[in-house]
Amino acid sequence: MSFISYLKDGISLGSIYAIIALGYTMVYGIAKMLNFAHGDVIMVGAFVILAAITKAGLSPLLSVLLAIIVCTVLGVTIEMIAYRPLRKASSNLAVLITAIGVSYLLQNVALLIFGADAKSFVTVIDVPALKLFDGQLTIKGITIVTIIACIVIMAGLTFFVKKTKPGRAMQAVSEDRDAAQLMGINVNATISLTFAIGSGLAAIAGLLLCSAYPTLTPYTGAMPGIKAFVAAVFGGIGSIPGAMIGGILLGVIEIFGRAYISSQVADAIVFAVLIIVLLVRPAGLFGKNIQEKV
Amino acid sequence: MRNLKKVLSITAAAALTVAAMTPTAVYAEEETFKVGVIGPMTGDYAQYGTNVYNAAKIAIDEVNANGGFNGYQVELLDAGDDQGDPEKAVNAYNDLLDKGMQMLCGTVTSGACIAVGAEAAESTFLFTPSGTAVDCITAGTNEFRMCFTDPMQGTKSAEFISEKGLASKVAVLYDSMADYNVGIHDSFVASAEELGLEVVADEAYTTDSNTDFSVQLSKIKESGAELVFLPNYYSDNALILQQAADAELNVKFFGVDGMDGILSVENFDTSLAEGVMLLTPFSATGEDEATVNFVKAYNDAHNGETPNQFAADAYDVIYAMQLAANDAGITPDMSNEDISAALSASMLNIELSGLTGTAKWTEEGECDKAPKAFEIKDGVYVEVE
Numbered sequence: 001m002s003f004i005s006y007l008k009d010g011i012s013l014g015s016i017y018a019i020i021a022l023g024y025t026m027v028y029g030i031a032k033m034l035n036f037a038h039g040d041v042i043m044v045g046a047f048v049i050l051a052a053i054t055k056a057g058l059s060p061l062l063s064v065l066l067a068i069i070v071c072t073v074l075g076v077t078i079e080m081i082a083y084r085p086l087r088k089a090s091s092n093l094a095v096l097i098t099a100i101g102v103s104y105l106l107q108n109v110a111l112l113i114f115g116a117d118a119k120s121f122v123t124v125i126d127v128p129a130l131k132l133f134d135g136q137l138t139i140k141g142i143t144i145v146t147i148i149a150c151i152v153i154m155a156g157l158t159f160f161v162k163k164t165k166p167g168r169a170m171q172a173v174s175e176d177r178d179a180a181q182l183m184g185i186n187v188n189a190t191i192s193l194t195f196a197i198g199s200g201l202a203a204i205a206g207l208l209l210c211s212a213y214p215t216l217t218p219y220t221g222a223m224p225g226i227k228a229f230v231a232a233v234f235g236g237i238g239s240i241p242g243a244m245i246g247g248i249l250l251g252v253i254e255i256f257g258r259a260y261i262s263s264q265v266a267d268a269i270v271f272a273v274l275i276i277v278l279l280v281r282p283a284g285l286f287g288k289n290i291q292e293k294v
Numbered sequence: 295m296r297n298l299k300k301v302l303s304i305t306a307a308a309a310l311t312v313a314a315m316t317p318t319a320v321y322a323e324e325e326t327f328k329v330g331v332i333g334p335m336t337g338d339y340a341q342y343g344t345n346v347y348n349a350a351k352i353a354i355d356e357v358n359a360n361g362g363f364n365g366y367q368v369e370l371l372d373a374g375d376d377q378g379d380p381e382k383a384v385n386a387y388n389d390l391l392d393k394g395m396q397m398l399c400g401t402v403t404s405g406a407c408i409a410v411g412a413e414a415a416e417s418t419f420l421f422t423p424s425g426t427a428v429d430c431i432t433a434g435t436n437e438f439r440m441c442f443t444d445p446m447q448g449t450k451s452a453e454f455i456s457e458k459g460l461a462s463k464v465a466v467l468y469d470s471m472a473d474y475n476v477g478i479h480d481s482f483v484a485s486a487e488e489l490g491l492e493v494v495a496d497e498a499y500t501t502d503s504n505t506d507f508s509v510q511l512s513k514i515k516e517s518g519a520e521l522v523f524l525p526n527y528y529s530d531n532a533l534i535l536q537q538a539a540d541a542e543l544n545v546k547f548f549g550v551d552g553m554d555g556i557l558s559v560e561n562f563d564t565s566l567a568e569g570v571m572l573l574t575p576f577s578a579t580g581e582d583e584a585t586v587n588f589v590k591a592y593n594d595a596h597n598g599e600t601p602n603q604f605a606a607d608a609y610d611v612i613y614a615m616q617l618a619a620n621d622a623g624i625t626p627d628m629s630n631e632d633i634s635a636a637l638s639a640s641m642l643n644i645e646l647s648g649l650t651g652t653a654k655w656t657e658e659g660e661c662d663k664a665p666k667a668f669e670i671k672d673g674v675y676v677e678v679e
Contacts, residue, residue: 002512009508054561116338118529119560120536129540140540213505215533223502258509264470264498 006259007252008139014251015146016209020228021235021243022153023201029238030170030194033092036099037078039225040106041199045071045206046121046216047114053122060124067203075199076192078102084188103222110218121214124207146208153201154244161240166193174238227254230274236287246285325626326367329354329615330395331608332386332410333402335375342604346402346423347373349605352591353612363619366626371395378402380409387413396626396633399423399611402604404430404473411437419634421615423607426474431659436634438641438659440607440614440650441575444477447550448525450665451478451573452485455521458678460546460571463494465519467510467534469526470498478525478550494519504530511541521546528556535566551575554603557673564673573665575650576606577675584649603650610648614655617644 020042027035045067052063082102086095127141161167172180173190181187209224210216228247235246250270257269277284331350333343354370362368371393374386383406387398397419401407407425414420415434422430423440426447431437442450455461464486469475486493495517497510511534514522522538522545524531531553538547549556549572556567578589578600588609592601621640624633641655653663668675 002516005512006509009506009512012508013506050561111338117341117560118532120532120562122561138540138542213533214536215505215529217529224505254503255506255509259513263510264500267500267502 002259005137006255008137008143010252010255011147011248012140012143012212012251013255014231014248015143015150016205016212016224016247017228017231017250018150018244018247019146019153019201019205019208020224021232021247022150022157022240023198023205024225024229024232025235025237025240025243026157026201027194027198028232029240030174031083031191032174033083033095034099034229035195035198036096036225036229037102037106038198038202039221039223039228040103040110041071041075041078041202041221042206042209042225043110043216043218043221044074044106045203046210046220047110048203049124049207049210050119050121050216053124064124064203064207067206068200071199071203071206072196075195075202079192079195084191103225107218107222114218116217119216121210121216123211123214125211140212142208142212146212149204149208150244150247153204154240157197157240160197166190170194227270230270233274233284234277236284239284239286242284242286326369327363327619327626328369328371328394328396329612330371330374330387330390330393330398330400332374332376332383332390332398332400332406334378334406335373337377339378339403341602342424343373343375343378343402345602345605346400346608348592348596349588349601349608350399350612352588352595353609357612357616361616361620363616364622364624374400376401376403376406378406380406383407383410384413391418391630396630397421397615397637399608399615401425407431408433416631417634418630419637421611423611424604427477435657435659436638438614438638438655439661440611440653441551441603441661442665443660444474445481446660447573447665448478448481448483449485451523451525451548451550452482452489452491454573454665454667455486455523455548456489456491460548461491461519461521463492463517463519464521464523465495465497465514465517465545466493466523466525467497467499467507467514468524469501469504469530471501474527474552475525482523482525505533507534507537508541511538511543514545515541515543519545521548524549524553527552528554528559532556532559532562532566535570536563539566546571548572551603557670557675558600564670567670568672570670571667571678572670573667574603575663575666576603577666577668577677578602579675580677588649606649610646610650610653613648614641614644614646614653617646 023038048067048070049063052058052066082098083095086098125142125145127145129141130139161170169185169190172185173187177187231247231250232243234250235242253273254266254270258266331347333346334340335343351370354368358367371390374390376383376386383401387410399421401410402424404425404427407422407430411430411433416436420437426441426444428443431439466479468479483493495514497513524547531549547570551574553572554574557564589601618637618640621643622636624636646653651663651666653661655661667678669678
């Protein structure tokens, strides 16, 4: 029974990684850049929800919508101010370092505004827990909501990218930016749209993360952000279903590592998985191994 | 005309001074003791440093109204801000010495205190309100401490649990990456075994993964523990209590001074903390006269803010300094070394009845006092007799 119970805990944790990884992989897949500030946009989203409910007295639904709008605007602004000017830079490293800088900027601004004290998150999602096997196994409501949200978002994103016109423009930009531009696709607008969607997802991820683990500090997004990045690489960065499967597998590995090996080296196990995957399957579980043509 | 004014004002000042003074001391304006505070006034730990400084200020104002240090008035220098960083703390220490500091109430955080302790050894009297690491005051014989050390907290907790018969099977859940938590954990486990308490689960987490405790709590539940010892800061403990409730782990939870503050975590459902016990030197909800007066003075001076245990420790430090200064008969014209030696000798003679309990000091500079235990009932601390 304890095995099933740990498996369930792993899926709960993994579903959170999955939803963050979806945002990571979306931006990477299209804009070909690692947005290390993604975890911190999640933190901003969570703070907006918390402040809207406790300070402004808005309803939970309105607060979440507000957070989505704030995060979308924030994501697009960050892209325009910090990343776009560097897109022509000779090395991808410049934009990567900038992303780390943006991450620290968001953390420290949040520290200035909200302070370092941990705050408890309010209950926004109130779904009763599911009891199985005469109450021996309890699945928390938030886990069910997170998994459903993951599946819906995954399906929605896949449909959007494959079937709609802006989605196909994203695919084109992803495959060959210059050729896409020659075909009359507005590359900057397409990348802005990608950031808008990725950051809007971050607000939802912030809601689910802080509902599952109801504590909020300016650093709340940092570690889950990095783990979700590992999950995205594990699943094949750029692949939307890969992010979801990678996230859930990573959560299960982390919990099993904690349960059966040691709770103190669980993080080391997570990062060891990243190294092994990169050695064995550099493109990840679902990633396409693209040959560079000369 | 100008001369007449001057004469008048001097006479008036002299009259006032004589009226305000105790009869033993006659002093010029610069004959005051200068006390410094070093701690984090900005940054992540700012609330600790500002609490210490504000409380020291309140205590010094009160001390000045009732005789000062050995009859001399006491001046609190501007706070030295170290942001909890050892290097900045040493800089702040040297800066305060330049400003004439004769005794130090600080530093506030352990790492910084160890660094300043090495500088102050056998030269300037150091009295830390809240540096809990053992090495904070081991550098010199002129260094004293108001709070318990980390290992003492663990030992006292095990003794309390055993004496009160709270449990025979105990579990521990702690952050194995932080010195504070590890120090208390190690001494708790060692003392618990000596006292015949059975440690049935000893679970750890790391600072980097301090959000998901599901595995550790399942293991504790399976172990049949009757009490879980949580030597962690309140922010982690708040999450642990929430997840323990989800996991239907219905046991007693026991914390130390880091647990203090759990009721003021924003939006925290305080019913989850119902029945939690903690050993901590001070609670602002205490009902004895000294606590009520102190909390009121602090509220009034700082926009209704409530002082924490750091504030109470600092308040007691100033009063202990007063007792030692009176016992030693020091005067402001003495050198720092002489003041330091005289105060250190007198520290062994005094007994302080302060906010954090009745305290005496050992030659090692450690404070010897009974721990105070509180239980959370209906969302407030209730002292356990």
